[in-house]
Amino acid sequence: xxxxxxxxxxxxxxxxxxxxxxxxxxxxxxxxxxxxxxxxxxxxxxxxxxxxxxxxxxxxxxxxxxxxxxxxxxxxxxxxxxxxxxxxxxxxxxxxxxxxxxxxxxxxxxxxxxxxxxxxxxxxxxxxxxxxxxxxxxxxxxxxxxxxxxxxxxxxxxxxxxxxxxxxxxxxxxxxxxxxxxxxxxxxxxxxxxxxxxxxxxxxxxxxxxxxxxxxxxxxxxxxxxxxxxxxxxxxxxxxxxxxxxxxxxxxxxxxxxxxxxxxxxxxxxxxxxxxxxxxxxxxxxxxxxxxxxxxxxxxxxxxxxxxxxxxxxxxxxxxxxxxxxxxxxxxxxxxxxxxxxxxxxxxxxxxxxxxxxxxxxxxxxxxxxxxxxxxxxxxxxxxxxxxxxxxxxxxxxxxxxxxxxxxxxxxxxxxxxxxxx
Amino acid sequence: xxxxxxxxxxxxxxxxxxxxxxxxxxxxxxxxxxxxxxxxxxxxxxxxxxxxxxxxxxxxxxxxxxxxxxxxxxxxxxxxxxxxxxxxxxxxxxxxxxxxxxxxxxxxxxxxxxxxxxxxxxxxxxxxxxxxxxxxxxxxxxxxxxxxxxxxxxxxxxxxxxxxxxxxxxxxxxxxxxxxxxxxxxxxxxxxxxxxxxxxxxxxxxxxxxxxxxxxxxxxxxxxxxxxxxxxxxxxxxxxxxxxxxxxxxxxxxxxxxxxxxxxxxxxxxxxxxxxxxxxxxxxxxxxxxxxxxxxxxxxxxxxxxxxxxxxxxxxxxxxxxxxxxxxxxxxxxxxxxxxxxxxxxxxxxxxxxxxxxxxxxxxxxxxxxxxxxxxxxxxxxxxxxxxxxxxxxxxxxxxxxxxxxxxxxxxxxxxxxxxxx
Numbered sequence: 085x086x087x088x089x090x091x092x093x094x095x096x097x098x099x100x101x102x103x104x105x106x107x108x109x110x111x112x113x114x115x116x117x118x119x120x121x122x123x124x125x126x127x128x129x130x131x132x133x134x135x136x137x138x139x140x141x142x143x144x145x146x147x148x149x150x151x152x153x154x155x156x157x158x159x160x161x162x163x164x165x166x167x168x169x170x171x172x173x174x175x176x177x178x179x180x181x182x183x184x185x186x187x188x189x190x191x192x193x194x195x196x197x198x199x200x201x202x203x204x205x206x207x208x209x210x211x212x213x214x215x216x217x218x219x220x221x222x223x224x225x226x227x228x229x230x231x232x233x234x235x236x237x238x239x240x241x242x243x244x245x246x247x248x249x250x251x252x253x254x255x256x257x258x259x260x261x262x263x264x265x266x267x268x269x270x271x272x273x274x275x276x277x278x279x280x281x282x283x284x285x286x287x288x289x290x291x292x293x294x295x296x297x298x299x300x301x302x303x304x305x306x307x308x309x310x311x312x313x314x315x316x317x318x319x320x321x322x323x324x325x326x327x328x329x330x331x332x333x334x335x336x337x338x339x340x341x342x343x344x345x346x347x348x349x350x351x352x353x354x355x356x357x358x359x360x361x362x363x364x365x366x367x368x369x370x371x372x373x374x375x376x377x378x379x380x381x382x383x384x385x386x387x388x389x390x391x392x393x394x395x396x397x398x399x400x401x402x403x404x405x406x407x408x409x410x411x412x413x414x415x416x417x418x419x420x421x422x423x424x425x426x427x428x429x430x431x432x433x434x435x436x437x438x439x440x441x442x443x444x445x446x447x448x449x450x451x452x453x454x455x456x457x458x459x460x461x462x463x464x465x466x467x468x469x470x471x472x473x474x475x476x477x478x479x480x481x482x483x484x485x486x487x488x489x490x491x492x493x494x495x496x497x498x499x500x501x502x503x504x505x506x
Numbered sequence: 507x508x509x510x511x512x513x514x515x516x517x518x519x520x521x522x523x524x525x526x527x528x529x530x531x532x533x534x535x536x537x538x539x540x541x542x543x544x545x546x547x548x549x550x551x552x553x554x555x556x557x558x559x560x561x562x563x564x565x566x567x568x569x570x571x572x573x574x575x576x577x578x579x580x581x582x583x584x585x586x587x588x589x590x591x592x593x594x595x596x597x598x599x600x601x602x603x604x605x606x607x608x609x610x611x612x613x614x615x616x617x618x619x620x621x622x623x624x625x626x627x628x629x630x631x632x633x634x635x636x637x638x639x640x641x642x643x644x645x646x647x648x649x650x651x652x653x654x655x656x657x658x659x660x661x662x663x664x665x666x667x668x669x670x671x672x673x674x675x676x677x678x679x680x681x682x683x684x685x686x687x688x689x690x691x692x693x694x695x696x697x698x699x700x701x702x703x704x705x706x707x708x709x710x711x712x713x714x715x716x717x718x719x720x721x722x723x724x725x726x727x728x729x730x731x732x733x734x735x736x737x738x739x740x741x742x743x744x745x746x747x748x749x750x751x752x753x754x755x756x757x758x759x760x761x762x763x764x765x766x767x768x769x770x771x772x773x774x775x776x777x778x779x780x781x782x783x784x785x786x787x788x789x790x791x792x793x794x795x796x797x798x799x800x801x802x803x804x805x806x807x808x809x810x811x812x813x814x815x816x817x818x819x820x821x822x823x824x825x826x827x828x829x830x831x832x833x834x835x836x837x838x839x840x841x842x843x844x845x846x847x848x849x850x851x852x853x854x855x856x857x858x859x860x861x862x863x864x865x866x867x868x869x870x871x872x873x874x875x876x877x878x879x880x881x882x883x884x885x886x887x888x889x890x891x892x893x894x895x896x897x898x899x900x901x902x903x904x905x906x907x908x909x910x911x912x913x914x915x916x917x918x919x920x921x922x923x924x925x926x927x928x
Contacts, residue, residue, distance in 0.1 A: 363785040368817040384806040395790040
């Protein structure tokens with residue numbers, strides 16, 4: 085397996101660092117628009133694991149917005165797998181470039197949605213991933229695999245859903261992904277600051293788009309942003325967090341392979357963050373349409389959302405200032421295999437102190453990066469295989485969760501997951 | 507009197523339109539960085555009042571950021587008075603340009619403050635207007651007048667304060683400027699939208715700087731933003747509005763000429779607006795320091811506050827979408843001339859329907875513009891005179907208020923003001 089890693093930002097960097105401890109692949113080409121970021125990642129690996137390990141990594145520059153450029157880099161390095169670790173707006177070009185180069189493809193977020201033109205808060209328009217699933221025939225006929233939505237959420241959440249369907253339930257009422265954290269970021273004076281732990285660009289996209297819900301009778305439909313608020317009690321000391329419906333890939337992926345009455349995604353944003361996102365929206369500062377703005381060098385055209393992202397700390401840099409844990413999981417309700425009502429929360433918790441100590445990577449970014457590495461290993465070893473455009477729930481979940489939880493000393497990833505009943 | 511009007515934005519435009527109905531001056535040179543804005547104002551005057559009136563106006567371009575450029579335009583047109591109607595950040599350059607050209611000067615906002623370097627929410631640093639008062643000797647020795655803070659607030663509020671001291675009170679406990687409105691802006695579908703009625707750039711500057719308070723014992727001191735919230739009941743149907751301390755020129759001007767135990771300024775921002783300003787601050791979007799931001803044409807440097815201003819509707823354009831009234835005034839407490847406790851609110855209300863109908867100018871902008879025209883008329887007719895750097899309260903208030911209230915048919919401005927006891 086020769087992996088072309090596109091993007092050496094927070095998640096791409098952590099993918100390379102996690103992979104550096106594994107031996108299932110031949111080489112990883114770490115690429116970025118800014119090649120110095122890729123070089124920095126490889127330098128970290130060399131310092132931590134020595135030159136022999138670092139020799140399996142090569143830095144290169146790439147333009148993720150150009151499918152031909154992606155295909156050219158993939159061909160030059162004879163990549164067998166293209167691992168997309170950049171913002172979802174580049175999904176179409178990397179997806180096309182991988183197929184053109186004859187490589188398999190993985191991503192952690194799917195092609196973007198477009199709201200329904202006249203009834204955005206009730207009906208779906210272009211859904212997340214629609215543009216990728218539309219090309220599934222091309223991938224099938226090429227005999228290539230695109231494994232889409234293979235981060236933590238989507239990704240591990242979809243693996244949990246498949247596990248619940250296979251092992252724990254005879255009938256599922258709801259697959260409810262629930263994500264929450266108790267992370268706090270403090271500046272050097274110890275004052276709490278506003279610093280989202282994940283790309284604000286993507287967070288705005290997720291949170292201000294109409295949330296999508298799946299119901300077996302109604303199919304996919306949407307609601308206004310921040311609908312159906314619910315306080316969910318997260319495990320391992322995180323505690324209760326206010327969660328609201330948010331547009332997310334799980335809702336589009338799970339129903340394609342798993343039988344459930346209802347599929348939802350709720351994000352534990354908390355009241356303050358919801359208020360901030362509402363304000364950004366009210367002022368038009370969430371917009372991606374460039375505005376003409378004065379500057380010292382004359383008028384320039386910038387998208388307000390890019391300015392918001394530039395004004396906030398880079399999520400990849402806040403790890404040392406952050407403390408707390410983040411939890412990703414799926415709350416499943418329905419009928420157990422013994423025929424009685426059952427309710428479980430399957431989850432994985434990532435602790436920032438640990439991820440910083442082991443990887444110099446903040447926990448939300450690191451938790452996202454862990455999962456595509458596990459998936460790549462299962463593909464490399466032939467435990468997982470397939471062609472076409474497939475979600476994580478299209479693959480057997482038990483071997484994934486076993487490899488993830490198995491101690492590192494025994495060849496696993498040493499990342500136990502939890503099951504809470506009721 | 508030959509008036510160089512610097513700025514044909516909302517307020518500059520309204521100054522020209524109000525002056526077009528008066529005859530106290532020889533000519534007004536309407537200038538702007540973008541000369542087409544000045545030409546548009548004069549075209550409106552020609553259409554409304556005919557070519558003879560418009561012939562007293564000339565359009566020209568100006569660079570308000572360059573004192574030499576300001577002086578050159580002033581000399582070229584033999585300006586006797588420079589009327590500054592642009593953002594306060596250009597005060598120093600226009601102020602210097604006017605003096606260099608030997609002209610008198612008026613503005614509606616004073617040179618900007620800088621917070622105390624180590625104790626910003628308790629002590630003053632550089633105060634509003636300090637940079638102007640520091641040059642008072644230059645103006646005095648040149649025999650020229652700089653009448654500073656001569657809009658509505660500061661401006662009319664300072665006139666009210668002087669009137670209270672001269673006519674209504676033997677001793678003043680507090681001069682409390684209180685500004686509130688019931689303005690609503692709706693889009694073409696009738697939905698209420700967020701559209702501040704005054705420059706958001708200036709509003710952020712005012713509201714997020716540490717508010718300044720004057721007390722006779724303590725002198726000037728500051729507090730954290732949005733301190734001492736108070737619900738003030740505004741007249742003429744506006745009703746109760748939540749007001750908070752805001753940094754404003756009145757607090758720096760009034761104590762220099764009027765004896766009062768305490769001087770405050772509270773702005774009726776309302777809870778929603780306070781929340782929005784707090785969020786902008788928390789995210790660093792109030793900053794005037796340029797950030798590096800990606801754009802379609804490569805990285806650009808823009809100040810987040812300029813982006814916020816560009817994202818919101820131009821306050822000069824929202825008049826037709828707006829309804830309601832705005833009230834400016836001073837709440838005075840102390841001992842009346844008869845020796846008994848007295849409490850009055852002196853105020854002026856501006857109704858958007860009326861200002862739009864008469865001037866195609868929204869009411870907050872129009873109310874600001876009214877006052878420097880009255881002041882210019884009093885200077886032109888010799889009712890007011892002086893040299894040095896003076897605030898509006900340095901001049902006799904009664905003739906001002908009489909000219910303002912007198913019906914237009916009798917040569918006044920037809921703008922009655924109110925006095926509410928208790």
